[in-house]
Amino acid sequence: MKVKSPLEIYRLLPKTNCKECGYDTCMSLAAHIIDRSAKPEDCKPLVEDAKHDDEARQNLEKLIELTSPEIDEVIVGKDLKIGGEEVLHRHELTFFNPTALFFDVWDTMDDKEIDRRCSKVVGYRKFYVGRFLTLDGIAVRCTSGNPERFAEVAKKVAGYGSPIVLVSLNASCMRAALEAVGEHNPLIYAATLENWEEFLKLALEFKTPVVVRSQDLDALKSLAATFRSSGVKVVLDPVTEPVGEGLRETFERVIQLRRTAILGGDKEIACPLIITPIAAWKAEGDAVSRAYWETVIASLFIIKYGDAMILHSLEPYTIMPLIMLRANIYTDPRTPVQVEAGLREINSPDPDSPVFITTNFALTYYTVESDLTSGKIKGWLLVLDTEGLGVEVSVAGGQFTAEKVKELIDKTGVAEKVNHSYLVIPGLAARLQGAIEDETGWRVLVGPTDSGRIKGWLEKNWPPK
Amino acid sequence: MRLNLEEFFKLLSKYEIEEIEGLKLEGDIEIEIEEGAAIDVINEINLAMQHLMKALSMLGAAPVTPSLPSAPVPHREFRLLEEKFEPLPVKYSGTIQEVQLGAKRSEGGSRGSVVKLGGERSLPFYLFDSPQPNLPAIAIDVFDRPIPLPKAVREHYSDVMENPGEWAKKAVKLGADVVTIHLVSTDPLIDDTPPGEAAKVVEEVLQAVKVPVIVGGSGNKEKDPVVLEKAAEVAEGERLLLASATLDMDWERIGNAAKNHGHVVLSWTQMDMNNQKTLNRYLLKRLELPRESLVMDPTTAALGYGLDYAYTNMERIRIAGLKGDEDLSFPISSGTTNAWGAREAWMKDSPIEGDTSWGPRELRGPLWEITTGLTLSLAGVDLFMMMHPAAVAVMKEFMATLGGRKDRIETEDWVGVEL
Ligand code: B12
Ligand code: SF4
Numbered sequence: 001m002k003v004k005s006p007l008e009i010y011r012l013l014p015k016t017n018c019k020e021c022g023y024d025t026c027m028s029l030a031a032h033i034i035d036r037s038a039k040p041e042d043c044k045p046l047v048e049d050a051k052h053d054d055e056a057r058q059n060l061e062k063l064i065e066l067t068s069p070e071i072d073e074v075i076v077g078k079d080l081k082i083g084g085e086e087v088l089h090r091h092e093l094t095f096f097n098p099t100a101l102f103f104d105v106w107d108t109m110d111d112k113e114i115d116r117r118c119s120k121v122v123g124y125r126k127f128y129v130g131r132f133l134t135l136d137g138i139a140v141r142c143t144s145g146n147p148e149r150f151a152e153v154a155k156k157v158a159g160y161g162s163p164i165v166l167v168s169l170n171a172s173c174m175r176a177a178l179e180a181v182g183e184h185n186p187l188i189y190a191a192t193l194e195n196w197e198e199f200l201k202l203a204l205e206f207k208t209p210v211v212v213r214s215q216d217l218d219a220l221k222s223l224a225a226t227f228r229s230s231g232v233k234v235v236l237d238p239v240t241e242p243v244g245e246g247l248r249e250t251f252e253r254v255i256q257l258r259r260t261a262i263l264g265g266d267k268e269i270a271c272p273l274i275i276t277p278i279a280a281w282k283a284e285g286d287a288v289s290r291a292y293w294e295t296v297i298a299s300l301f302i303i304k305y306g307d308a309m310i311l312h313s314l315e316p317y318t319i320m321p322l323i324m325l326r327a328n329i330y331t332d333p334r335t336p337v338q339v340e341a342g343l344r345e346i347n348s349p350d351p352d353s354p355v356f357i358t359t360n361f362a363l364t365y366y367t368v369e370s371d372l373t374s375g376k377i378k379g380w381l382l383v384l385d386t387e388g389l390g391v392e393v394s395v396a397g398g399q400f401t402a403e404k405v406k407e408l409i410d411k412t413g414v415a416e417k418v419n420h421s422y423l424v425i426p427g428l429a430a431r432l433q434g435a436i437e438d439e440t441g442w443r444v445l446v447g448p449t450d451s452g453r454i455k456g457w458l459e460k461n462w463p464p465k
Numbered sequence: 466m467r468l469n470l471e472e473f474f475k476l477l478s479k480y481e482i483e484e485i486e487g488l489k490l491e492g493d494i495e496i497e498i499e500e501g502a503a504i505d506v507i508n509e510i511n512l513a514m515q516h517l518m519k520a521l522s523m524l525g526a527a528p529v530t531p532s533l534p535s536a537p538v539p540h541r542e543f544r545l546l547e548e549k550f551e552p553l554p555v556k557y558s559g560t561i562q563e564v565q566l567g568a569k570r571s572e573g574g575s576r577g578s579v580v581k582l583g584g585e586r587s588l589p590f591y592l593f594d595s596p597q598p599n600l601p602a603i604a605i606d607v608f609d610r611p612i613p614l615p616k617a618v619r620e621h622y623s624d625v626m627e628n629p630g631e632w633a634k635k636a637v638k639l640g641a642d643v644v645t646i647h648l649v650s651t652d653p654l655i656d657d658t659p660p661g662e663a664a665k666v667v668e669e670v671l672q673a674v675k676v677p678v679i680v681g682g683s684g685n686k687e688k689d690p691v692v693l694e695k696a697a698e699v700a701e702g703e704r705l706l707l708a709s710a711t712l713d714m715d716w717e718r719i720g721n722a723a724k725n726h727g728h729v730v731l732s733w734t735q736m737d738m739n740n741q742k743t744l745n746r747y748l749l750k751r752l753e754l755p756r757e758s759l760v761m762d763p764t765t766a767a768l769g770y771g772l773d774y775a776y777t778n779m780e781r782i783r784i785a786g787l788k789g790d791e792d793l794s795f796p797i798s799s800g801t802t803n804a805w806g807a808r809e810a811w812m813k814d815s816p817i818e819g820d821t822s823w824g825p826r827e828l829r830g831p832l833w834e835i836t837t838g839l840t841l842s843l844a845g846v847d848l849f850m851m852m853h854p855a856a857v858a859v860m861k862e863f864m865a866t867l868g869g870r871k872d873r874i875e876t877e878d879w880v881g882v883e884l
Contacts, residue, residue, distance in 0.1 A: 141881070190880075193545075245874075248871070327769075329776070
């Protein structure tokens with residue numbers, strides 16, 4: 001984004017403070033546009049005026065231009081966004097669109113295996129901080145050299161409804177596949193110095209985004225400039241070499257491209273980057289070593305600027321670290337992720353059910369809540385406002401105190417819902433046991449340090465003797 | 466065929482395409498193109514468009530998508546725009562302090578090998594900005610008594626857990642550049658081992674291996690300074706890394722022990738850059754600890770359990786150091802073994818309904834340690850404290866690769882082949 005101060009945005013807004021955008025003032029919307037939690041188009045009056053008023057139209061266009069991301073944002077499928085980044089380091093703002101993970105099938109694979117892999121991709125789930133993390137899409141590779149077969153497999157895969165990448169360097173194969181699934185807005189992989197003209201025509205005809213591929217960054221930039229000047233959305237592939245000096249050079253290319261785009265203002269290459277850790281499967285080694293190395297390459301580029309990726313391993317032991325790393329790197333460092341404080345009822349508790357307390361740090365809360373729910377434990381869960389901090393951190397920092405526990409108990413009226421006065425606190429808050437007993441008059445039981453062990457703990461300790 | 470781009474005409478004149486045959490003006494915003502001339506004109510238009518877009522983007526404007534006339538596509542001809550990519554060089558004014566762990570006989574110690582940490586002038590592995598004199602080192606954790614460990618880790622050490630010397634030897638065999646001896650038994654709540662006895666274990670480890678040694682306390686705020694001081698005494702001149710001095714304990718005593726007996730201090734804070742700065746300043750300014758005797762540990766959180774905080778904290782510290790903040794330009798150490806605290810690393814499978822199975826934990830656990838370490842290596846860590854042998858091996862390979870210590874190996878392109 002070219003502007004740094006909300007004032008520059010405010011100047012171009014209607015300045016009537018009509019609140020239609022959902023914010024109290026135009027200045028407030030401007031501030032939200034700056035941190036990208038709102039868009040210029042959210043100002044409905046401006047959008048309306050722009051339809052007939054020249055000045056309003058110019059202001060709107062100017063706003064959109066000024067606030068467009070440093071790195072172009074490209075849509076694949078219906079609404080998978082890749083790129084759109086602003087900064088080189090997450091603490092400078094945040095990273096926005098998590099690296100899109102595509103897993104491959106190829107067209108000489110038998111149909112059963114294709115179905116098996118596609119189901120794995122669309123069915124994958126890992127619960128984390130209140131939601132299930134999932135995978136993004138499927139890369140269909142042409143290994144047959146046969147346009148009909150490639151089209152047939154592309155069609156089959158499109159049936160799974162996930163975004164797709166079509167992989168072939170051969171224009172007639174690509175054309176056949178595009179005729180079959182072009183309307184799903186696949187990403188086409190890849191235009192090179194050899195085939196670019198044909199691929200440019202395909203991209204224009206089918207209106208799809210294109211990956212341009214070259215190890216030579218002059219050539220890559222030339223390809224990107226050529227495609228973009230025709231209005232085609234471009235994703236850059238500086239070619240992932242999987243091992244040795246080649247991998248180091250890949251790292252260098254990726255860093256140079258992103259850094260020069262953001263700090264150097266080179267707009268021609270300010271495009272999303274695609275990385276292909278799948279290349280690790282052409283290196284030496286057994287299946288586990290290759291799966292590990294693929295994960296290493298993927299992790300490296302989840303951290304450093306990979307906006308999309310093509311991977312091969314569908315083993316849960318490689319997928320899980322990757323999607324959790326992605327979740328971590330792409331969480332917004334500006335705000336601790338927190339949930340609302342209060343009282344939650346878990347599995348329809350009754351007056352005999354235990355009362356637990358935890359904090360409102362999202363990671364803590366959801367871990368505890370899902371442990372209780374999955375463990376089929378009936379209980380009352382008090383959620384303390386610790387300003388979004390975990391148990392140990394808030395005990396150490398003074399946001400988890402006996403006084404606040406008392407306030408929460410009083411406010412939620414939990415005492416009226418149960419016929420006992422036992423409160424189970426996290427093991428990591430053990431040192432507050434006495435203070436909470438003194439402050440609230442409840443009997444405090446110290447639970448286990450990991451909420452995953454509450455079930456076993458209850459078997460021994462509930463009901464209290 | 467209609468085209469209503471006002472700018473179009475300005476553009477034509479700008480690029481000296483004054484006249485196009487077969488082009489007729491209708492009104493002031495629409496143009497009509499005669500059938501026969503269409504293809505040529507469109508090629509011209511396309512070219513002009515390409516130039517326009519380029520010009521716009523050079524001016525820093527957002528590339529607008531032009532509404533191109535839709536010509537019969539196959540007839541189009543395009544020209545490749547020749548471009549040169551000029552990478553943007555980045556230079557920092559600061560240098561990360563180089564710190565040596567271990568001392569050879571000639572240097573007053575008895576180590577067979579030493580390890581140098583730090584010395585960077587750029588972000589980690591940005592060799593194109595500046596050469597990186599030292600690759601990060603890996604230390605393997607050894608404890609002075611058997612401790613509970615996740616199964617995947619325990620199975621590699623169960624035969625040596627009763628004997629710290631043997632454990633240390635095994636660590637070196639498994640690739641450790643450095644060995645860490647954690648004197649956990651000194652904790653008053655565990656065995657309350659007296660400092661004198663604990664120091665004997667340190668001597669035992671120094672005897673058993675030739676690599677540099679890190680000595681860790683139990684984390685007990687009262688006892689650690691005494692224990693580490695004793696260890697510093699018996700290992701005079703060995704350039705041990707004393708782990709750790711923290712703000713809420715007698716850091717002065719630990720710092721002085723290092724200064725007086727020729728060792729290095731690990732300055733440990735809990736994910737707070739300002740606290741890190743404060744503690745480093747205390748050690749450097751108040752105690753006048755030499756700069757080459759300080760390593761810092763800004764705290765490691767596992768993948769999924771605060772790694773984002775750890776990564777960003779370390780990255781910020783490193784960037785501050787490179788930009789010339791002399792209180793933060795020191796090598797960084799990471800307790801990567803923390804990764805095993807994450808339930809995803811050690812639990813048999815997910816306790817959560819609806820999760821896809823997590824897969825075999827023997828394979829999952831080491832990857833948790835690798836991913837945690839690898840992430841932090843990109844933030845600027847110079848010294849990793851690790852445990853699983855496979856994780857150690859992969860991290861070494863990874864760092865040697867990015868550090869430019871590997872040859873080129875050609876591999877076949879994956880694009881059109883079965884795997
Ligand atoms: C991430 C982190 C931070 C982040 C916090 C982000 C956040 N939103 O919470 C930041 C950087 C802000 C931070 C700051 C500090 N931190 Co800190 N931090 C950590 C770290 C690395 C991870 C904590 C975490 O998120 N764990 C994961 C969550 C899910 O765990 P949890 O909340 O405890 O929940 C689990 C259990 O408690 C239990 N549970 C939860 N609820 C319930 C309920 C019941 C009924 C039961 C039975 C169980 C249960 O199950 C959950 C799942 O396992 C730990 C070290 C570590 N590796 O553990 C240090 C750590 C907690 N921090 C520590 C300290 C000292 C601090 C600071 C005071 C230091 C400072 N710099 O000033 C500040 C405090 C700030 C404040 N409070 O104002 C110390 C605490 C030492 C102590 N025991 O007193 C730790 C242990 C580091 C250390 N080894 O010294 N920290
Ligand atoms: S909708 Fe537009 S005019 Fe109204 S308050 Fe928001 S920014 Fe201002």
